[in-house]
Amino acid sequence: MNFGFSDEQDAIRDTLARMLSDHATLAVVHDCLETAEGFDSATWAALAGGGWLGLAIAEDYGGSAMGAVELAIVAEEIGRSLAAVPFAPVLGLATPAIQDLGTQSQKEKLLPGIAEGRLIVATALAEDGGSAPERVSAKVVQDRLSGRKSPVLFAADASFALVAALDEGGTVRLYLADLSDPSVSINPHDAIDRTRPAAEIVFHGAPVELLPGSDPAAIRTLLDGAAVLAAFEQIGLAERALSLTRDYACERQAFGRQIGSFQAVKHRLADMFAKIELARSNAFFGAWALASGDNRLAEAAAVARLSALDAVQFTTEESVQLHGGIGFTWAADPHLFLRRGWQLKAELGPADLWRERLLCDLANGPAAAN
Amino acid sequence: MDFSDSPEEAAFRAKASDWLDANATRRDGSEKAQDHFMARDADEVARARDWQSRKADAGWAGLTWPRAFGGRDATPIEQVIWNQEEGRYAVPPNVFLIGIGLVGPTVMIHGTDDQKTTFLPRALTGEDIWCQLFSEPAAGSDLAGIRTRARREGDEWVISGQKVWTSGAHYSTHGILLARTDPQVPKHKGMTMFLVHMSDPAIETRPIRQISGSSSFNEVFIDDLRVPDSARLGGESEGWKVALTTLMNERFSISVGRASGGARAEELIDLATRVERNGRPAFEDGEVRARIADFIARQRGLEFTSYRVMTSLSRGDAPGEEGSIGKLLLGKLRQEMGAFGMELAGTAAGISAKSGDDVARWRNEYLTAPGNRIAGGSDEIQRTIIGERILGLPPEIRIDKDVAFSEL
Ligand SMILES: Cc1cc2nc3c(=O)[nH]c(=O)nc-3n(C[C@H](O)[C@H](O)[C@H](O)COP(=O)(O)OP(=O)(O)OC[C@H]3O[C@@H](n4cnc5c(N)ncnc54)[C@H](O)[C@@H]3O)c2cc1C
Numbered sequence: 001m002n003f004g005f006s007d008e009q010d011a012i013r014d015t016l017a018r019m020l021s022d023h024a025t026l027a028v029v030h031d032c033l034e035t036a037e038g039f040d041s042a043t044w045a046a047l048a049g050g051g052w053l054g055l056a057i058a059e060d061y062g063g064s065a066m067g068a069v070e071l072a073i074v075a076e077e078i079g080r081s082l083a084a085v086p087f088a089p090v091l092g093l094a095t096p097a098i099q100d101l102g103t104q105s106q107k108e109k110l111l112p113g114i115a116e117g118r119l120i121v122a123t124a125l126a127e128d129g130g131s132a133p134e135r136v137s138a139k140v141v142q143d144r145l146s147g148r149k150s151p152v153l154f155a156a157d158a159s160f161a162l163v164a165a166l167d168e169g170g171t172v173r174l175y176l177a178d179l180s181d182p183s184v185s186i187n188p189h190d191a192i193d194r195t196r197p198a199a200e201i202v203f204h205g206a207p208v209e210l211l212p213g214s215d216p217a218a219i220r221t222l223l224d225g226a227a228v229l230a231a232f233e234q235i236g237l238a239e240r241a242l243s244l245t246r247d248y249a250c251e252r253q254a255f256g257r258q259i260g261s262f263q264a265v266k267h268r269l270a271d272m273f274a275k276i277e278l279a280r281s282n283a284f285f286g287a288w289a290l291a292s293g294d295n296r297l298a299e300a301a302a303v304a305r306l307s308a309l310d311a312v313q314f315t316t317e318e319s320v321q322l323h324g325g326i327g328f329t330w331a332a333d334p335h336l337f338l339r340r341g342w343q344l345k346a347e348l349g350p351a352d353l354w355r356e357r358l359l360c361d362l363a364n365g366p367a368a369a370n
Numbered sequence: 371m372d373f374s375d376s377p378e379e380a381a382f383r384a385k386a387s388d389w390l391d392a393n394a395t396r397r398d399g400s401e402k403a404q405d406h407f408m409a410r411d412a413d414e415v416a417r418a419r420d421w422q423s424r425k426a427d428a429g430w431a432g433l434t435w436p437r438a439f440g441g442r443d444a445t446p447i448e449q450v451i452w453n454q455e456e457g458r459y460a461v462p463p464n465v466f467l468i469g470i471g472l473v474g475p476t477v478m479i480h481g482t483d484d485q486k487t488t489f490l491p492r493a494l495t496g497e498d499i500w501c502q503l504f505s506e507p508a509a510g511s512d513l514a515g516i517r518t519r520a521r522r523e524g525d526e527w528v529i530s531g532q533k534v535w536t537s538g539a540h541y542s543t544h545g546i547l548l549a550r551t552d553p554q555v556p557k558h559k560g561m562t563m564f565l566v567h568m569s570d571p572a573i574e575t576r577p578i579r580q581i582s583g584s585s586s587f588n589e590v591f592i593d594d595l596r597v598p599d600s601a602r603l604g605g606e607s608e609g610w611k612v613a614l615t616t617l618m619n620e621r622f623s624i625s626v627g628r629a630s631g632g633a634r635a636e637e638l639i640d641l642a643t644r645v646e647r648n649g650r651p652a653f654e655d656g657e658v659r660a661r662i663a664d665f666i667a668r669q670r671g672l673e674f675t676s677y678r679v680m681t682s683l684s685r686g687d688a689p690g691e692e693g694s695i696g697k698l699l700l701g702k703l704r705q706e707m708g709a710f711g712m713e714l715a716g717t718a719a720g721i722s723a724k725s726g727d728d729v730a731r732w733r734n735e736y737l738t739a740p741g742n743r744i745a746g747g748s749d750e751i752q753r754t755i756i757g758e759r760i761l762g763l764p765p766e767i768r769i770d771k772d773v774a775f776s777e778l
Contacts, residue, residue, distance in 0.1 A: 001372065001373060001374065001375060001376070001379060001447055001677060001680070001681070002371065002372045002376070002681055002684075003371065003372075003373065003674070003677040003678045003680070003681040004371070004678065004681045004682065004685070005371065009371075069371045242761075246761050246762075246763065249763060250762075250763065250764065257764070257767075258763075258764045260757075260763040260764050261763065261764040261765070261766065261767070263750075263753075263754070263766070265763075266753065266754065266757035266758070266761075266763050267750070267753040267754070267757065269757055269761055269763065270698075270752075270753035270754075270756035270757045270761070271753065273695075273756055273760060273761060274695050274698055274699055274756065277675060277692070277695045278668065278671035278672070278675060278695070278699060279671065280678075281670075281671045281672075281673075281674035281675040281677075281678055282667065282670055282671045282674060284371060284674060284678065285373065285670070285674045287371055288371050288372065288373040289373075291371065292372075292373070292374075294373075299670075302663075302667070303666065303667040303670045303671065306663065306664060306667035307667050307668065307671050310664075310667075351660075352660065354663075355659060355660050355663035355664070356659070356663075358663045358666060358667070359639070359659055359662070359663055362636065362639070362666070363639075
């Protein structure tokens with residue numbers, strides 16, 4: 001047993017963290033929050049230039065074929081940076097879907113573009129704000145898709161979308177849709193975190209291609225993997241919120257001393273830390289299960305998601321609180337974390353969904369190893 | 371990142387389970403795992419001794435101790451593997467935890483050669499059972515506030531005072547005792563550590579009943595106990611340094627042993643399928659499902675946190691403050707699960723129809739858990755440790771640090 005990162009993995013983290021701190025500063029995130037566009041295309045391009053977007057893509061398609069643990073490290077650093085980039089939809093969902101479930105020609109068409117940062121493939125799984133693929137009503141008849149998907153992140157920046165829809169037999173499958181088709185319309189939403197612009201996409205008989213490997217079990221595994229990566233992103237975010245708050249507690253004086261010397265403040269920070277570390281432990285298990293194809297992935301993903309959701313909500317809310325009046329202002333940083341935390345929660349569905357997945361998995365026993 | 375056994379670990383596990391198979395009986399599903407360290411009666415103490423001596427003969431005692439002291443030089447992860455395997459068998463409680471986990475390592479570092487050859491082998495074989503005579507009525511979290519006095523008389527020390535909350539003192543043969551030897555200096559500076567025989571008539575042990583109804587800890591009265599200077603462990607006035615070694619090893623023992631302490635959250639699933647809530651099976655109730663799922667997520671997190679601690683220990687890091695996380699979260703989780711189990715099982719009043727029924731089981735869990743939140747450093751002390759040593763927050767204001775103990 002070895003429940004930590006290797007020296008090489010630590011080095012990967014350091015390199016990425018340096019790159020991100022050059023490009024995706026919190027000032028940039030504030031700017032993205034102000035602009036209608038939201039998307040930080042400069043950081044995305046820098047990530048592509050550094051080879052980060054192709055990390056998990058096979059070498060044949062222009063990637064470097066690293067494993068899930070390396071990808072988890074990237075997720076955590078992206079989360080920590082708060083960069084306004086579509087990491088989770090593109091690297092957490094679309095890439096593994098195309099790579100593991102798609103045809104040769106789909107891979108050739110899309111994966112190199114993703115690795116180079118030319119193509120954004122949005123993920124349009126949800127319809128009702130959640131992401132339970134069981135509740136899909138969009139439908140594909142004779143390779144034409146009709147239905148509404150919402151929320152879809154970075155829809156306006158994407159060229160293609162990965163869509164969950166019912167096939168003619170009523171089974172949920174995954175399809176690729178070209179968003180430039182005239183039968184597709186995109187209606188922007190007003191999301192809590194405008195640095196991850198969300199929209200509704202309406203498909204009126206849009207031409208789509210099936211990902212042939214996308215049977216329900218494969219979709220489940222895909223979502224579990226995405227939840228593990230999202231947990232790392234959430235942990236990175238929560239840890240940054242904690243460190244920001246910790247620094248403020250050392251700097252801010254009241255009653256003649258640093259506020260961090262008051263136990264009410266110190267102990268709250270300790271509780272943030274404990275929740276984050278608990279979530280990290282579960283996320284480690286998830287990363288291992290994902291990397292090794294272990295049959296406890298569903299359980300691992302659910303517990304990683306549940307504890308990450310809890311850590312993020314507590315940390316970001318208390319971060320605002322411990323900053324006092326300044327924490328309640330638009331200009332200060334804490335609300336960036338609060339907003340992003342909610343956005344990450346919306347993306348793969350709320351705690352309820354994952355609680356049910358956990359209990360069902362435990363009741364039915366782990367799925368067969370894949 | 372690898373959660374499975376390495377080839378060496380797998381070999382160790384196989385060896386351990388072969389030996390256990392040949393020497394112990396597997397628990398059947400109905401028996402609870404033996405996760406406690408306290409014997410209930412003399413018979414259990416005798417069985418624990420017998421089991422320990424057989425383990426020692428076969429080289430399974432004091433796994434992480436160096437070979438030079440009769441141990442196996444095992445890694446912390448091997449210790450966890452052993453604990454997992456041994457946990458599958460119906461074995462008596464590990465009343466040797468303090469001797470092997472806390473006292474032994476302290477003697478190895480601070481003891482004389484004589485003390486090492488006298489005490490270490492007997493701790494391993496289970497001949498001696500140790501207790502920790504640290505806390506006092508006026509000194510718990512603030513351990514350096516102890517008042518038990520040791521005065522030098524020629525070649526002897528005369529010790530008087532009172533200890534309290536001493537786990538297992540009533541069946542221990544020996545105790546590691548912290549006493550004040552110099553009240554004229556600040557509190558952390560004037561203490562000395564001693565190794566004492568509990569059978570001495572100058573020591574009186576009285577069991578204290580806990581809220582669960584059972585008695586695993588005691589108050590210990592010491593009235594002019596005379597010990598030779600050779601009973602001193604470490605230098606005169608260096609008791610705090612020695613105590614810190616003991617406490618560090620206590621943290622280590624807790625990290626290795628505790629993650630699995632208490633009931634499994636899955637047991638609540640079983641309970642919820644058997645009882646009703648609002649006229650239907652409780653497990654169909656949304657709130658019940660949500661609470662159980664959250665308990666499971668927290669419990670898994672604790673389990674995996676302990677593996678992270680093991681990993682960093684195996685890489686040669688000292689038992690770090692990460693141990694505080696598990697320590698902080700475990701007690702509260704157990705307490706909440708106990709309360710929820712009681713509510714599910716019967717009335718909120720925790721009324722039990724017969725001993726051993728569901729209410730009784732969860733009530734016991736509920737009434738045991740508070741001890742986890744206090745013993746070995748309370749939740750509040752753990753938060754302060756995390757805040758100051760991990761997060762680097764400014765220290766508490768101390769008004770007693772530079773004042774002679776006698777002036778406080
Ligand atoms: C089941 C059990 C077994 C034990 N076994 C042993 C044993 O074998 N040997 C031994 O020596 N001792 C033992 N103890 C004693 C244990 O170490 C002490 O109870 C513990 O350290 C707390 O000390 P106290 O009881 O004096 O409480 P206090 O220190 O008086 O604490 C009372 C309350 O005040 C809080 N508090 C205290 N100081 C601070 C602070 N600075 N900041 C914030 N809050 C604070 C505490 O968290 C607690 O909630 C055992 C205790 C229990 C419950």
